[in-house]
Amino acid sequence: MTAIDRALPAMRPVGVRSSPLAAVAPWLLGAAILLALPFVFPSRTGFTIMNAIGINVVFALSYNMLLGQGGMLSFGHAVWFGLGGFAAMHMMVAIDKLALPVPVFLLPLVGFAAGLLAGAVLGWPICRRAGTPFAMITLGIGELIAAAGLMFVTVFGGEEGIKGDRVVGPMLFGLDLGPQGGVYWFIAFWVFAAALAMWAFTRTPLGRLSLAVRDNPDRVPFIGYDPQRVRYLVFMVASGFAGLAGGMAAVNYEILTPQIFGALTSGNVLLMAFIGGLGAFYGPILGAVLIVLMQSMLSDYTEGWQLYVGLLFMGLVMFAPGGLASMVEGGARAVRRGDWRERAPAWASGALAFAVLAAGIVLLVELAFRAHGGGALRLAGLTLRPGDAMGWIIGIALVSLGAGLLRLLTRRGHDGDTARPA
Amino acid sequence: MEVVVFSLLNGLLYGLLLFMLSSGLTLIFSMMGVLNFAHASFYMLGAYLAYAMGGQIGFWPALFLAPVLVGVAGALVERYGLRPVHANGHVAELLFTFGLAYLIEEIVKLFWGKQPVPYRVPDVLSQPIFTLFETTYPAFRVFMMVVALLMFGVLWLLLKRTRAGLMIQAALTHPHMVGHLGHNVPLIFMTVFGIGCALAGLAGVIGGAILVTEPGMAHSLGPIVFVVVVVGGMGSLTGAFVASLLIGMLQTFAIAVGASIGDLLRLVGIPVAPHGELTGITLAQIAPMLPFLLLVLILIFRPRGLMGARET
Amino acid sequence: MWTKIIAAAASVGVMTAFAAHAQTVKIAYIDPLSGPFANVGDQGLKHFEYMANKINEAGGIAGGKKVEIIGLDNKVDAKESLIQFQKAVDQGARFILQGNGSSVAAALVDAVNKHNRRNPDQRVLFLNYAAVDPVFTNDGCSYWHFRFDADADMKMEALTNWLAEQKAIKNVYIIGQDYSFGKAVAAAARSMIAKKRPDVKIVGDELHPLGKVKDFSPYVAKMRAAGTDLVITGNWGPDMSLLVKAAADANFNVPILTYYGGGLGAPTAMGSSAVDRVKQITEFHENVEGAPAALMDDFEKKTSYDLYYWRAKTLMEMLKAAADKAGSTDATAVAAALSGLEHKTELGTVTMRTDNHQLLQPLFISTLSDKVARTVEGTTLGFKTDYRIEADATRTPTTCKMERPS
Structure with missing residues (x-):
């Protein structure tokens, strides 16, 4: 799969920006956001969702270490997440049973160690291949571990999983992990620490080397390194951080089931990383936020949320393959160059056209879902019934209008019809 | 004896079913390099279309029409979806099909609801055709075997013995050269994708009737089709055929044997407790997981697959 | 840009989903409403919505309070169920309905136990209508869990x-x-x-x-x-x-x-x-002796499903009976009233066991x-x-x- 790198906009070598302030600023901003969030969303739901987001941020970042940095497409990243989680969970149970003087706060480290170890053992045969064979091996390993998860009841607790209680052991920083709000600070700490560590990793020689292995594995041996070895090391570290995220999940949910090993978890993390953008370090963070919100909140409002997820993915893949991060980067570039004023009208009209299109699609989909014995759709004083033509006409009109506008706007840019290159 | 005959027959049947499911993917995967995660969705689409049309025009016309419609849908997806994405690489293509799989499942639910639909084979085919040790085999199973074998034969001839087939093979390795010779390479790719989807649709028409036609059917098919393609080897139709049969037999015999891991270990002289958590697991229990084990082992020790022409 | 989709979809949903009254007893239904098992979850939801409607038409529970079923999609995932559980509590639901997947039920039993211990002023009851692993009424039993289906x-x-x-x-x-x-x-x-x-x-x-x-x-x-x-x-x-x-x-x-x-x-x-x-x-099929034909016809007409979860009816009726008896819809009071409650249905008398909160029917x-x-x-x-x-x-x-x- 040499073409894998074509999906990756070249990652700007880190540290190019010279001023130390510019390097520190994003981290200060991140810390400020983490500190401010609980005051913006102080509800139980807010904390619960933010905690889920935090776990997935670390998980998605670790995945991007593999895919974005190392060029390794994995369909089995859930394995390391799960193994790290179960290790942390068993430790949590042990703290309770044996009254160990280990703070629950540090359990993600247990997850990290377990992920690293598992990655080291299983990663050895896996990393002997690159490209599609690598992807297929991870698919197979993922399926095997998922099946094994249900078979070994003493380790994984069978279908019902392993439960623990996070309010045990010594307290650290005087933080009570009982309420969701307490767990938030635990999650926030680890998100920050893990993100910082992973970013630091990109600046190590090994991190730089992995970019070279991704982009041109054939030439890496010429500078004296074995690409297979580099991949293996990166794989181990990525597994470790996935395990760390698993450890956070163990503490947050206090229950883990073998479901965690499933293809769904592995697929989700791939989506989060890609949607967010593989090319920027912070891309997966955006992806994790969006996906968790869609999964846990959008499903309240429409039974067709998966349809929207599917549409969103396809739209992004087709029109913005750099993910959400590429949009942010585009904006930032324009600001730096100082031509954002000229571009703003185009962006605004694009967003408007898109909003029209999206509104039309949502209307049509919601009507279609109600055609099977559902009620009417009430919207801004309007009552639309799936039986009447009115709603459908409006929907179709909005879709055509939006699509027409978008086409008009992009017409000038480029012609989408490129022949398939080799 | 009885067990062996049954297992051979059932393994053959299951293997051929697998081949039907994965032959289209072999074509697409090995020729275009596209990991089409929506392949099983086209299979589902075939089943639902055949069910919907079968009510109007009968099973036999639907058997031909449904795959054609699925093929057209596939070609359109390639033309307006995959082709623009192709420039962004394989991960983008893969994610596109990922999203497509979601989309097709939801669309199927929109049209046909969330419950299984009563899609059945016509009465002619549900008659028993032969009996073996009291076990009857309905005509439908034999029909399926015949279709699968025909599929293999026709595809093989198409690829190896026709001008179009040779052109397709050439376009894979040397697209620019084929383009310079005056052939329309994008059109070739669109056709390949369309045919691949049509084959999945055909498998759906038949598989949907034998198995259960419900919105989860694509999901439950899972990655087994990838296993067949990879184990068989990239670019090898014969490989996929052999791999299908091998996996079918492997699974069926594992069920029939029913020995536990402990039994096997003791057979080779390693004394272990017979009913431990690990050693008590029977072959039958893990039979459906054996293909994945095979996948991993093949990729580690023979990444070309059984009969693949090249590593990917 | 994407937030617009969410906002648009959200506004659609808000209009249709929330018509809450102050005097509403909220009951959260946490089961798969999307994905491969959506058909199962949807069928259950329709049953409970129908039964809730019946009760509301007959004057509500505990002195005229209306009941409302809130459907929350858990995708049959234990972790996702816990997120939906927290959301349910936030929305004011003190009764949780769930049935699909013993892993989910196990996670919820555990979550409800911990929640009730940590938040004694916001206690929640888990009314299990279909998760039949015997463990929930044996070694893993909980005072806050009531099962309305016969276990395996x-x-x-x-x-x-x-x-x-x-x-x-x-x-x-x-x-x-x-x-x-x-x-x-x-x-x-x-x-x-x-x-x-x-x-x-x-x-x-x-x-x-x-x-x-x-x-x-x-x-x-x-x-x-x-x-x-x-x-x-x-x-x-x-x-x-x-x-x-x-x-x-x-x-x-x-x-x-x-x-x-x-x-x-x-x-x-x-x-x-x-x-x-x-x-x-x-516990039921439509040709069972004593099955109320008028109810089944009406149910089929309104939901386009067959009446399958008879226990949904039993559960809602017993919830009403317990709330009426306690004169309150507080979870602790209802739990006390529900434990040991006897109830007459068209098919015979059913009893909620006091020792493990398992319904006998x-x-x-x-x-x-x-x-x-x-x-x-x-x-x-x-x-x-x-x-x-x-x-x-x-x-x-x-x-x-x-x-x-x-």
Whole structure:
């Protein structure tokens, strides 16, 4: 799969920006956001969702270490997440049973160690291949571990999983992990620490080397390194951080089931990383936020949320393959160059056209879902019934209008019809 | 004896079913390099279309029409979806099909609801055709075997013995050269994708009737089709055929044997407790997981697959 | 930009979903409403919404409060269920309904226990309508959990009572999905058959991975080779339909005793291949003696589903009875009233056990037939009763040591 790198906009070598302030600023901003969030969303739901987001941020970042940095497409990243989680969970149970003087706060480290170890053992045969064979091996390993998860009841607790209680052991920083709000600070700490560590990793020689292995594995041996070895090391570290995220999940949910090993978890993390953008370090963070919100909140409002997820993915893949991060980067570039004023009208009209299109699609989909014995759709004083033509006409009109506008706007840019290159 | 005959027959049947499911993917995967995660969705689409049309025009016309419609849908997806994405690489293509799989499942639910639909084979085919040790085999199973074998034969001839087939093979390795010779390479790719989807649709028409036609059917098919393609080897139709049969037999015999891991270990002289958590697991229990084990082992020790022409 | 989609969808949803009153008792229904198991969750939701409507029409509960069912999609995932649980509590729901997936139920029992301990002023009750792993009313029991479906052991108790009278059956084959429920069914079958019919031989005891088997012919071949007279299976969904189809294809004509032969689209999927072959054990089917025809007709008309979860009706009626008795909709008060509550239904009297919070109700063994008055799922098939087991006969010993609030 040499073409894998074509999906990756070249990652700007880190540290190019010279001023130390510019390097520190994003981290200060991140810390400020983490500190401010609980005051913006102080509800139980807010904390619960933010905690889920935090776990997935670390998980998605670790995945991007593999895919974005190392060029390794994995369909089995859930394995390391799960193994790290179960290790942390068993430790949590042990703290309770044996009254160990280990703070629950540090359990993600247990997850990290377990992920690293598992990655080291299983990663050895896996990393002997690159490209599609690598992807297929991870698919197979993922399926095997998922099946094994249900078979070994003493380790994984069978279908019902392993439960623990996070309010045990010594307290650290005087933080009570009982309420969701307490767990938030635990999650926030680890998100920050893990993100910082992973970013630091990109600046190590090994991190730089992995970019070279991704982009041109054939030439890496010429500078004296074995690409297979580099991949293996990166794989181990990525597994470790996935395990760390698993450890956070163990503490947050206090229950883990073998479901965690499933293809769904592995697929989700791939989506989060890609949607967010593989090319920027912070891309997966955006992806994790969006996906968790869609999964846990959008499903309240429409039974067709998966349809929207599917549409969103396809739209992004087709029109913005750099993910959400590429949009942010585009904006930032324009600001730096100082031509954002000229571009703003185009962006605004694009967003408007898109909003029209999206509104039309949502209307049509919601009507279609109600055609099977559902009620009417009430919207801004309007009552639309799936039986009447009115709603459908409006929907179709909005879709055509939006699509027409978008086409008009992009017409000038480029012609989408490129022949398939080799 | 009885067990062996049954297992051979059932393994053959299951293997051929697998081949039907994965032959289209072999074509697409090995020729275009596209990991089409929506392949099983086209299979589902075939089943639902055949069910919907079968009510109007009968099973036999639907058997031909449904795959054609699925093929057209596939070609359109390639033309307006995959082709623009192709420039962004394989991960983008893969994610596109990922999203497509979601989309097709939801669309199927929109049209046909969330419950299984009563899609059945016509009465002619549900008659028993032969009996073996009291076990009857309905005509439908034999029909399926015949279709699968025909599929293999026709595809093989198409690829190896026709001008179009040779052109397709050439376009894979040397697209620019084929383009310079005056052939329309994008059109070739669109056709390949369309045919691949049509084959999945055909498998759906038949598989949907034998198995259960419900919105989860694509999901439950899972990655087994990838296993067949990879184990068989990239670019090898014969490989996929052999791999299908091998996996079918492997699974069926594992069920029939029913020995536990402990039994096997003791057979080779390693004394272990017979009913431990690990050693008590029977072959039958893990039979459906054996293909994945095979996948991993093949990729580690023979990444070309059984009969693949090249590593990917 | 994407937030716009969410906002747009959200506004659509907000308009339709929330018409809440101050005096509403919110009941959160946490089950799959999207994904591969959406059909199962949707059917359950429609049952509870219908029953809630009935209660509201008749004047509500605990002195005129209306009940409202809030559907929350858990995608049959334990972690996601916990997120939805927190959301439910936030929205003011103090009663949780769930049924699909023992892993989810286990996670919820645990979450409710912890939540009630940590938030004694916001206690929540878990009303389980379908998760049948015996553990929830035995070692893993909880004062805050009430189960309205007979668990796997109770159903097996009932099945073996019937089996004890079927002297022609000599060889039994057990097959199940390889997870806790499948194993629980197999274990219960082994021990109870040994007790009630020591002469019956168990000629096969097989587990297969959940949802991975496409062709059950090899299993059927094994069953036939073993001289099977009766197959017992806990399989559900495609795993059951495919098993039945494979048996029919092979002309293998022995009864297949199922837990889930009647619901969730199974009769449609199996079709005529299941006639006179598939038996089920349930608390209800539409041809059961005493089933209220008017209610079933109305239900079908309003929801386009058959009445399947009779226990949804029992559950809602008992919730009302308990709230009325307690004069409050506070979870602690309702729990106290519900424990030990007796209730009369059209099919007989049911009792909520005080020692483990398991409902005792009459059970029925029935066979799928094409000669019945009421058919299911628009097919020509329906169930006819073979055998009735009285509520009291389904009582199984429990190991539950319940921690009661002081």
